[in-house]
Amino acid sequence: LYFYSAPENFNEEMLRGKRVIVTGASSGIGEQVAYHLARMEAHLLLTARTEAKLQKVVERCLELGAASARYVSGSMEDTTFPAVVVREAENTWGGLDMLILNHIGYSYFNYFNGDVGQVRKLLETNFLSYVAMTVSALPMLKESEGSIVVVSSVAGKIGSPFAASYSATKFALEGFFSSLRHEFIIDKVNVSITLCILGYINTENAVRAISHVIRSTPAPKEECALEIIRSGALRQRELHYPPGAVGSLRYTLFFLSNLQEALK
Numbered sequence: 001l002y003f004y005s006a007p008e009n010f011n012e013e014m015l016r017g018k019r020v021i022v023t024g025a026s027s028g029i030g031e032q033v034a035y036h037l038a039r040m041e042a043h044l045l046l047t048a049r050t051e052a053k054l055q056k057v058v059e060r061c062l063e064l065g066a067a068s069a070r071y072v073s074g075s076m077e078d079t080t081f082p083a084v085v086v087r088e089a090e091n092t093w094g095g096l097d098m099l100i101l102n103h104i105g106y107s108y109f110n111y112f113n114g115d116v117g118q119v120r121k122l123l124e125t126n127f128l129s130y131v132a133m134t135v136s137a138l139p140m141l142k143e144s145e146g147s148i149v150v151v152s153s154v155a156g157k158i159g160s161p162f163a164a165s166y167s168a169t170k171f172a173l174e175g176f177f178s179s180l181r182h183e184f185i186i187d188k189v190n191v192s193i194t195l196c197i198l199g200y201i202n203t204e205n206a207v208r209a210i211s212h213v214i215r216s217t218p219a220p221k222e223e224c225a226l227e228i229i230r231s232g233a234l235r236q237r238e239l240h241y242p243p244g245a246v247g248s249l250r251y252t253l254f255f256l257s258n259l260q261e262a263l264k
């Protein structure tokens with residue numbers, strides 16, 4: 001629980017006029033988060049690498065009713081880019097209400113290949129950039145008593161074979177943001193931190209990466225995105241989506257070990 005009371009029930013009105021950064025917004029779950037927020041009439045700053053995709057998402061957000069929508073394109077592998085995104089929000093809005101950290105770098109689903117450089121690069125893209133954006137955005141979030149939403153995975157709660165590097169980055173998010181949340185409570189900083197623990201979701205990249213080896217049916221990205229916004233607006237500590245996702249991974253782990261043939 002937070003030191004400060006959180007709203008009891010979710011109402012889409014809560015997001016009207018709110019200033020929200022969404023990372024990894026050019027496709028997948030992040031794109032769907034942007035569309036839901038647009039319908040809720042929020043101000044949006046979207047980021048990813050692919051400018052052409054971001055332009056289309058921004059256009060769609062404006063059609064859907066966003067109070068405003070703009071993008072900044074760049075790579076979170078670039079250690080200077082997180083501050084560039086937050087500065088754009090500061091220059092445009094003069095403040096920030098919600099930071100939705102969602103992007104990930106490319107992750108394969110196979111045996112760890114021993115490439116330490118690849119682990120280092122993924123830690124930069126999937127973890128350190130989240131820390132850097134939080135550091136840059138914190139003064140504005142303290143001012144607005146806003147929210148940080150961190151999109152993670154069941155693979156950040158349970159070690160999963162064939163996703164070692166990715167899982168490490170998600171465990172790092174759990175450690176850092178759960179610790180930071182304790183400090184905010186001790187220090188009476190009224191900024192909420194919501195960790196979203198997701199199971200298999202039907203985004204193009206995830207389905208392409210694992211549908212040939214995982215039999216379970218992925219959950220819908222549209223509903224997933226709405227649950228992410230809802231849990232952030234309600235200032236919840238954690239979202240588990242789909243419900244029982246961690247248990248489902250434990251169950252699937254029994255079968256993952258039979259995958260070595262399929263993955264070789």
Ligand SMILES: NC(=O)C1=CN([C@@H]2O[C@H](COP(=O)(O)OP(=O)(O)OC[C@H]3O[C@@H](n4cnc5c(N)ncnc54)[C@H](OP(=O)(O)O)[C@@H]3O)[C@@H](O)[C@H]2O)C=CC1
Pocket residue numbers: 023024025026027028029030047048049050051053074075076077101102103104105106125151152153154198199200201202203204205206
């Ligand atoms: N789909 C699933 O089954 C699950 C997903 N999750 C989590 O949900 C979140 C979204 O996943 P999902 O929608 O499937 O991912 P996608 O691969 O569909 O989207 C990833 C997003 O990140 C952007 N991105 C990729 N590389 C970089 C980079 N170097 N710098 C900045 N942005 C980058 C991509 O855009 P661009 O290429 O234009 O840069 C894209 O917008 C992630 O945090 C993931 O860990 C958790 C559990 C399961």
Ligand SMILES: C[C@H](CCC(=O)O)[C@H]1CC[C@H]2[C@@H]3C(=O)C[C@@H]4C[C@H](O)CC[C@]4(C)[C@H]3CC[C@]12C
Pocket residue numbers: 107108109153154155160163166198199200205206209210214216245248249252
């Ligand atoms: C195998 C898990 C599904 C368990 C179940 O039956 O529900 C998957 C749940 C989360 C997946 C990983 C994830 O978090 C997304 C990554 C996205 C990449 O694009 C593909 C690989 C992932 C590491 C993916 C691997 C399978 C899961 C652990």
